[in-house]
Structure formats: structure tokens, C-alpha cells
Amino acid sequence: MAEYRLTSEEFLNGYQAQFGPISLREISDICMVSMAVPLAEEQAVQKALKAGFGIDMPDIGQSQCAAPLDSRVLRMGLDQMFVLFPRAQNIGRAEQQIKTLMKSAVYTTDQSHNWVGLEISGPGCRSALERICPIDLHPERFAIDAVARTQMEHLGTIILCVDHETYWLFSASSSAKSFLHALETSIHNVQ
Incomplete structure (x- = not known):
């Protein structure tokens, strides 16, 4: 009988990109x-x-x-x-x-393999998120350590503020590419 070894793969192949001051990367670790x-x-x-x-x-x-x-x-x-x-x-x-x-x-x-994670950070990242996230992300309302379930471009999302101008976003892994596209588009629209 053949022996198989299963290995996990990143949903977005370790995606990383810089859009001026805003960085976007897959959280896969x-x-x-x-x-x-x-x-x-x-x-x-x-x-x-x-x-x-x-x-x-x-x-x-x-x-x-x-x-x-x-x-x-x-x-x-x-x-x-x-x-x-x-x-x-x-x-x-x-x-x-x-x-x-x-x-x-x-x-x-x-739940490790059910969610795709993205980190968005840098000056202007909140402006990009505010275009597609219906919750108030102002630091007085959504401070460091705040977490919420919401929707971004019709996709169920968990958003977590991990630091000043740094957010972790999680959405269903089956929609990983659509989720990434929504974020990239929003970033482009604020630049």
C-alpha cells in the first residue's frame, strides 16, 4: 500500500504586498x-x-x-x-x-484550516478598511485588543485590532481569493 503524507498549504501562497504605506500579508503561521x-x-x-x-x-x-x-x-x-x-x-x-x-x-x-488570515497595517489602513467594514474602527471605539464579527464585501469576517494601525482579518478559507481581492481593491481606492 502506498504511503501518503498530507501537508498543509497556505491559502494565498504566503501573499505579501506593499501599497505605498499600507502593507498586506497572509497570516499563515x-x-x-x-x-x-x-x-x-x-x-x-x-x-x-x-x-x-x-x-x-x-x-x-x-x-x-x-x-x-x-x-x-x-x-x-x-x-x-x-x-x-x-x-x-x-x-x-x-x-x-x-x-x-x-x-x-x-x-x-x-479551526486552523477553516479561516484565511490577512494582516493589514500602516498609515491609511483604517481608511481602506472603513470602505468595506460597516463597524466604527475609530481608535476610541475600536481600540487595540478589540475584536468583532462583521461583513466585508458580503464575506463574514473577524476583525481584530492588534496594534495601532495593524489589524488581523479572518474570513472563510473557501473565499480566500475574493477576500484578498476586496482588500486590495479597497486599498487602491484610498490611494
């Missing part, structure tokens, strides 16, 4: 695991998050960095969070690592 809070177990999850990651549960619409796995926890809703961490920290199954850290207090699903 991270794992993403969803955590769902079981019904009526929020306090147990808060304790597990504190024990496993050393952080309090972020408010809805906020994210927080944590030392274990060099991770970031995103609170998307009342009972949903995502954990992002560098692929280099993945020592096996990403989902199992998070389940172990959380002592099985949450339901976990590896």
Missing part, C-alpha cells in the same frame, strides 16, 4: 481553536481560563494576550471564544492542547 462555554458553566470556564492561561475572561468584543503558547484569547460572544497561537507552539493537535490547558471545561474545535 497560527493555529485557531474555538472554545464554546457549556450551558451554565461560565464560572467554571472563568476559573479554567485563569488557571490555564493566567488571564481573566475578556469582555465580549475584546481579546487578551496570554503567556501559555504565546496565545491570544478572543471573546466573540456570551459563550464563544477563539484562541490564536503560533503554529510553532503546536506540539500535536491544536485542539487537544487547548482542551488540556482548559482542563476540558470548554468544548473545543480546531
Whole structure:
């Protein structure tokens, strides 16, 4: 019997581009695991998050960095969070690592290969995003560590402000090229 080895590929082949002061690149070196809070177990999850990651549960619409796995926890809703961490920290199954850290207090699903990630940064990047993103991205409203689900050019998107004039964007991997095209077009339109 033939032996096959599956390897993952970047959805956009490691895309990187510079548009004047705005840079756009594919984020392909991270794992993403969803955590769902079981019904009526929020306090147990808060304790597990504190024990496993050393952080309090972020408010809805906020994210927080944590030392274990060099991770970031995103609170998307009342009972949903995502954990992002560098692929280099993945020592096996990403989902199992998070389940172990959380002592099985949450339901976990590896989402690493379901989303395409893009980082947009530089002066003017917010103007490009504001053309296609219906949420208020002004720094007073959407500050560093803020996260939201929204739509950009009809595509479901997670947007995360990681630094001043730096945003991480995630959309369905099946629409990777359309998502990239929407961002490139918006950048061109503000220059």
C-alpha cells in the first residue's frame, strides 16, 4: 500500500504586498481553536481560563494576550471564544492542547484550516478598511485588543485590532481569493 503524507498549504501562497504605506500579508503561521462555554458553566470556564492561561475572561468584543503558547484569547460572544497561537507552539493537535490547558471545561474545535488570515497595517489602513467594514474602527471605539464579527464585501469576517494601525482579518478559507481581492481593491481606492 502506498504511503501518503498530507501537508498543509497556505491559502494565498504566503501573499505579501506593499501599497505605498499600507502593507498586506497572509497570516499563515497560527493555529485557531474555538472554545464554546457549556450551558451554565461560565464560572467554571472563568476559573479554567485563569488557571490555564493566567488571564481573566475578556469582555465580549475584546481579546487578551496570554503567556501559555504565546496565545491570544478572543471573546466573540456570551459563550464563544477563539484562541490564536503560533503554529510553532503546536506540539500535536491544536485542539487537544487547548482542551488540556482548559482542563476540558470548554468544548473545543480546531479551526486552523477553516479561516484565511490577512494582516493589514500602516498609515491609511483604517481608511481602506472603513470602505468595506460597516463597524466604527475609530481608535476610541475600536481600540487595540478589540475584536468583532462583521461583513466585508458580503464575506463574514473577524476583525481584530492588534496594534495601532495593524489589524488581523479572518474570513472563510473557501473565499480566500475574493477576500484578498476586496482588500486590495479597497486599498487602491484610498490611494
